[in-house]
Amino acid sequence: MPEGHTIHRLARDHGEWFAGRKVHVASPQGRFAAAAAQLDGRRLVATDAFGKHLFHRYDDGRSVHIHLGLFGKVFHHRLEPRTAPPPPRDTVRYRVHANGRDGGHGIDLVGATACELLDEPQVDAIVARLGPDPIRDDADPERAWAALQRRSVGIGRALMDQAVLAGVGNVYRAEVLFVHGLHPEVPAREVERATWDAMWATLVAWLRRGVKERRIVTMDPKELGKPRSRIRRAEATYVYHQAACRRCGTPVRRWDLAGRWAYACETCQPPPRGSRTRRSRR
DNA sequence: GTAGCATGGTAAG
DNA sequence: TTACCCTGCTACG
Numbered sequence: 001m002p003e004g005h006t007i008h009r010l011a012r013d014h015g016e017w018f019a020g021r022k023v024h025v026a027s028p029q030g031r032f033a034a035a036a037a038q039l040d041g042r043r044l045v046a047t048d049a050f051g052k053h054l055f056h057r058y059d060d061g062r063s064v065h066i067h068l069g070l071f072g073k074v075f076h077h078r079l080e081p082r083t084a085p086p087p088p089r090d091t092v093r094y095r096v097h098a099n100g101r102d103g104g105h106g107i108d109l110v111g112a113t114a115c116e117l118l119d120e121p122q123v124d125a126i127v128a129r130l131g132p133d134p135i136r137d138d139a140d141p142e143r144a145w146a147a148l149q150r151r152s153v154g155i156g157r158a159l160m161d162q163a164v165l166a167g168v169g170n171v172y173r174a175e176v177l178f179v180h181g182l183h184p185e186v187p188a189r190e191v192e193r194a195t196w197d198a199m200w201a202t203l204v205a206w207l208r209r210g211v212k213e214r215r216i217v218t219m220d221p222k223e224l225g226k227p228r229s230r231i232r233r234a235e236a237t238y239v240y241h242q243a244a245c246r247r248c249g250t251p252v253r254r255w256d257l258a259g260r261w262a263y264a265c266e267t268c269q270p271p272p273r274g275s276r277t278r279r280s281r282r
Numbered sequence: 283g284t285a286g287c288a289t290g291g292t293a294a295g
Numbered sequence: 296t297t298a299c300c301c302t303g304c305t306a307c308g
């Protein structure tokens with residue numbers, strides 16, 4: 001499930017399995033077949049992630065650009081030494097595998113919004129329109145702050161705007177706003193600098209941990225009274241997908257915010273004066 | 283078996 | 296703001 005942590009995890013895994021190796025590339029589903037034919041047998045040089053965008057860089061200087069969208073998935077299969085990969089399901093748009101004496105790995109990309117072969121300027125253009133990515137060491141939080149000042153929308157929308165910062169999705173948005181006591185409708189420009197700095201720090205910590213743990217856990221284990229490893233998915237968040245605030249018990253309000261569900265505990269996150277939160281449903 | 287949902291994003295109006 | 300793209304999985308009968 002793709003927020004930034006998922007994509008960085010894929011980049012890391014794929015780098016480990018394929019970087020520096022000649023790979024087999026195919027497109028059983030067909031839509032990426034022409035590109036796959038050009039890449040098959042080439043060396044995959046490196047993998048990289050910016051926000052929710054994943055890149056496989058090949059030795060001809062071009063890159064496969066992948067964006068999972070809402071329901072893209074990457075399946076992984078381990079390969080016994082010198083065996084062929086299993087037959088793919090017919091929806092696999094991009095298959096990569098590499099095998100040898102010591103065995104290997106294969107991946108199947110399915111349902112992605114974007115899977116395209118790009119040259120370097122095209123890759124640069126995509127990266128250039130993204131805000132800083134809290135997972136990356138080279139991220140400049142100052143750029144995110146500056147972008148925030150130029151937004152005339154609520155902080156809830158601004159956080160999902162990948163040009164402000166890259167990698168945050170609906171879960172991290174709901175949760176980081178909760179933890180910092182901010183209602184999604186608070187104007188982005190009215191968020192205090194100190195609050196924003198603290199939010200950035202939270203996101204850096206959460207996203208990086210998400211890469212490691214391969215899942216989103218925003219609930220503090222101490223607050224839950226059990227070790228992090230035993231936290232189940234349903235209890236990993238404070239307000240996201242929750243009926244009631246896991247801190248104070250107030251019913252969680254859920255409403256449509258630009259086509260996505262927003263979640264808030266309006267006790268812990270007081271709505272700004274005059275905000276008109278549409279009535280929550282279900 | 284199948285409706286409904288999902289952690290996104292873009293282009294058109 | 297709306298329409299549309301992409302598919303797997305779960306919760307129900």
